[in-house]
Amino acid sequence: MNTFKVSVKETTNNAIIKFEVNQFITQHQSFEFNNIDDAKTSPLAQQLFYLPFVKKVYISGNFIAVERFNIVEWSDVQDEVAEQIEAYLNDGGIVVEKTAETKKTAVTVYAESTPNPSVMKFVANKKIVTSLFEFTSIDDAKLSPLATELFHFPFVKSVFIDENYVSITKYDITEWQDITIEIREFIRSYIEDGKDIVLPEAAESLKKTETHKDSHFEGLDDTSKEIINILEEYVKPAVASDGGNIQFISYDADTKNVSVMLQGACSGCPSSTYTLKSGIENMLKEMLPGKVEMVEAING
Numbered sequence: 001m002n003t004f005k006v007s008v009k010e011t012t013n014n015a016i017i018k019f020e021v022n023q024f025i026t027q028h029q030s031f032e033f034n035n036i037d038d039a040k041t042s043p044l045a046q047q048l049f050y051l052p053f054v055k056k057v058y059i060s061g062n063f064i065a066v067e068r069f070n071i072v073e074w075s076d077v078q079d080e081v082a083e084q085i086e087a088y089l090n091d092g093g094i095v096v097e098k099t100a101e102t103k104k105t106a107v108t109v110y111a112e113s114t115p116n117p118s119v120m121k122f123v124a125n126k127k128i129v130t131s132l133f134e135f136t137s138i139d140d141a142k143l144s145p146l147a148t149e150l151f152h153f154p155f156v157k158s159v160f161i162d163e164n165y166v167s168i169t170k171y172d173i174t175e176w177q178d179i180t181i182e183i184r185e186f187i188r189s190y191i192e193d194g195k196d197i198v199l200p201e202a203a204e205s206l207k208k209t210e211t212h213k214d215s216h217f218e219g220l221d222d223t224s225k226e227i228i229n230i231l232e233e234y235v236k237p238a239v240a241s242d243g244g245n246i247q248f249i250s251y252d253a254d255t256k257n258v259s260v261m262l263q264g265a266c267s268g269c270p271s272s273t274y275t276l277k278s279g280i281e282n283m284l285k286e287m288l289p290g291k292v293e294m295v296e297a298i299n300g
Helices: 042-047 074-090 147-152 176-192 212-220 222-242 272-287
Strands: 006-010 014-022 030-035 052-060 063-068 111-113 118-126 131-137 157-162 165-170 244-252 257-264 295-300
Touching: 006 074, 014 074, 014 176, 030 042, 042 052, 042 063, 042 074, 063 074, 118 176, 118 272, 147 157, 147 165, 147 176, 147 272, 157 244, 157 257, 165 176, 222 244, 222 257
Parallel strands: 257 295
Antiparallel strands: 006 014, 014 063, 030 052, 052 063, 111 118, 118 165, 131 157, 157 165, 244 257
8 A cells, every 4th residue: 555645735936846745754853955965865856866867856744846957847747757756655665765864954843722721732842743633642642652651741731743843732720821831841852853743543543534534525515515615714714713613514405404523722712602603603694695604613
């Protein structure tokens, strides 16, 4: 089974294309190679330099960025390069040797309060996962070494991990002012040491890959698809900024009821009912007239 999937992402520089992988290929480290000799410690970069139009290769986290010479346009070759990278990874090819020198990037993490007083959001200056994950117990966290470590703190109730942040829900036995610095430094050191945030197979095991999401989406009715698109575009960015997530569960065409799941900081938040009724429910009623009567939520 092919576990690696590679997608093409444009950048603001038309000479550079990012080939984004569905899982991390370096342990939160960055590498830059300017030519094939420079890439001796990266078999993947060396393979890419055999292509005559490749000028520079940058590998970091879950992507490979490639700068081209002007002898071709990316539109003519990008799909073939993506296929080549995907095949290389799925054949077990080495990305970077362990002896390679990293391009040093300081890891910073800052703490940010959320509307939920029980939840603090810890934001990193780099991407740490490719999918969102929520763990409500240490048994639940077997696929996440970071979450498992965090549950060793007695005040940690649940852990929510998204693209570049970790939201932690605490028990009431302590106050954030007494533990925030300790947790922030722990997360920062953990990322800087290049340890696994989640295991490589986590997204596949928990059915959180883009393939799983697309397959589920295609099996839904048209109204459910419209609801998901509205939530993705208008609601998720706002709740993500507060350290949470909203996930579509179901739509009942007979009762016109929508069920969603609240995760992270949104779960159990005192203001979530107001947000749900005055925000999401009104928005869906307005954008899908006659199709939605009520939105109900369950906590993740």
